[in-house]
Amino acid sequence: MQWRIGEIEITSIVEQGLADLSTLIPGATPAVLDEVEWLRPDFVDARGEMTGLIQAFVVETPERKIVVDTCVGNDKERSAIEAWHRKQRDFLETFESAGYAPGSIDVVLCTHMHFDHVGWNTYLDGDRWKPTFPNARYLFAEEEFRHWEKYVEGPALDPARATSESEMIDALLDGMMRQTRLDSILPIVEAGLSELVPHDYQIGAGVRLTPTPGHTPGHVSVEIASKGQTAFITGDAMHHPVQIAKPELFTIADSSREGGKGTRRAILAKLANGDTLLIGSHFAEPTAGYVRKEANGYRLCRSPST
Numbered sequence: 001m002q003w004r005i006g007e008i009e010i011t012s013i014v015e016q017g018l019a020d021l022s023t024l025i026p027g028a029t030p031a032v033l034d035e036v037e038w039l040r041p042d043f044v045d046a047r048g049e050m051t052g053l054i055q056a057f058v059v060e061t062p063e064r065k066i067v068v069d070t071c072v073g074n075d076k077e078r079s080a081i082e083a084w085h086r087k088q089r090d091f092l093e094t095f096e097s098a099g100y101a102p103g104s105i106d107v108v109l110c111t112h113m114h115f116d117h118v119g120w121n122t123y124l125d126g127d128r129w130k131p132t133f134p135n136a137r138y139l140f141a142e143e144e145f146r147h148w149e150k151y152v153e154g155p156a157l158d159p160a161r162a163t164s165e166s167e168m169i170d171a172l173l174d175g176m177m178r179q180t181r182l183d184s185i186l187p188i189v190e191a192g193l194s195e196l197v198p199h200d201y202q203i204g205a206g207v208r209l210t211p212t213p214g215h216t217p218g219h220v221s222v223e224i225a226s227k228g229q230t231a232f233i234t235g236d237a238m239h240h241p242v243q244i245a246k247p248e249l250f251t252i253a254d255s256s257r258e259g260g261k262g263t264r265r266a267i268l269a270k271l272a273n274g275d276t277l278l279i280g281s282h283f284a285e286p287t288a289g290y291v292r293k294e295a296n297g298y299r300l301c302r303s304p305s306t
Contacts, residue, residue: 001287003277006226008206010233010279011058011098015071015091015120018052018282019083021240025050027249028242036245038299043241043284050240051284054116056091057233058098059224063204064106067133068222068233069281073119077179080172084116091120092132105133107203110140111235111281112216113148114253115176118184129187138188141209142196144218148185152178169252212237212267214260215253221267231277231288237263239282244268244291244298268298275304 001012022028033044045051059066071091078084092102110118121138122129131138159171188194199211199220209220215236222233236251237260243249247264250257271278271291278300279288289300 001285003231003279003288005224005229005231005277006206007062008224008226008231009060010224010231011060011100012053012055012287013058013091013095013098013100014053014055015089015094016054016083018054018239021050021052024251024253025240025242025249026252027246028240032246032249033242036242036299039241039245042286050242052240052282053284053287054282055287056095056120057279057281058095058100058105059207059222059233061204061206061226065100065104066107066109066203066207067105067136068109069111069117069235070108070120070132072116073122073184075124076115076119076183078115078176080176084119092123102133103135105136108133108136108138109203109209109222110138110144111221111233112144112219113140113177113180113185114216114236115180115184117235117281118180121184122187129183131188131191131193134193136193138194139197139201139203140185140194141199141201141211141218141220143199144216144220145196147217148177148181152181173253212263214256214258214263215251216255219263229277230275231279232267232271233279233281234267235281237267238280241280241283241300244300246297272298 003010030048054071056071057068072084074088120132123132202208206226208223210223212219212221221235221237224231239251248261254260272293277288289302290304292299292301
């Protein structure tokens with residue numbers, strides 16, 4: 001998928017499908033999905049299951065090439081999620097076939113530091129993790145970086161000691177976040193390529209960060225503007241379009257369910273009935289659309305004139 005916003009071109013590079021969305025968003029039950037007719041057929045399949053993607057975006061401006069989020073990655077130790085554990089996927093081949101050499105990227109931006117958004121920051125060369133994009137500045141919102149820095153300095157959680165489902169989820173996330181920092185974040189820091197930036201940082205003409213906390217404390221989304229046209233890349237402020245219709249639906253990985261709900265409502269209110277293209281980082285194709293206010297909530301439309 002590809003979109004043009006004035007002089008800026010945005011290209012989706014898909015790594016893989018996103019499965020188990022019903023587990024990730026437990027409130028999105030079959031009955032709830034049936035209430036939102038516009039989700040079919042693009043975002044709910046014939047079996048009644050939510051569909052999604054894990055994808056990166058290349059944002060190409062006249063001055064620079066920016067990668068927004070870097071998916072899961074190859075060879076990563078992610079034993080809690082079998083679909084992501086030590087996999088070999090052709091992401092880099094897809095990336096290059098889209099016309100982008102890793103060495104041509106100027107900036108890598110991670111909306112947050114969860115494992116499915118930072119994985120291709122690095123690749124495994126022998127027994128060492130090396131930067132995938134060797135000529136890029138890797139930008140991390142400082143609030144997000146500092147949060148996980150303090151988090152992993154605390155005592156590790158043991159899944160064997162969990163006494164509830166929520167404690168088990170916390171323990172599994174804990175282990176994966178610690179490993180993610182080792183294989184996808186610290187090698188970038190040690191290579192001298194990382195830069196901590198404010199959560200409203202202007203990356204260049206037409207591309208800036210905007211704070212969207214809730215899923216993680218320092219989560220950011222990306223605002224794009226050129227020649228009077230605008231777009232908004234969500235990151236994990238939203239995981240699936242059902243959260244447009246029902247922004248109160250949380251994910252089990254949200255650090256603050258109330259914060260995430262408030263952020264989604266603020267985004268929807270800001271974009272409703274305007275001409276900003278909302279690009280969902282995990283949305284299945286067509287991935288992007290325009291927010292329209294309805295009597296009982298919001299919907300995503302393909303055309304701004306709908």
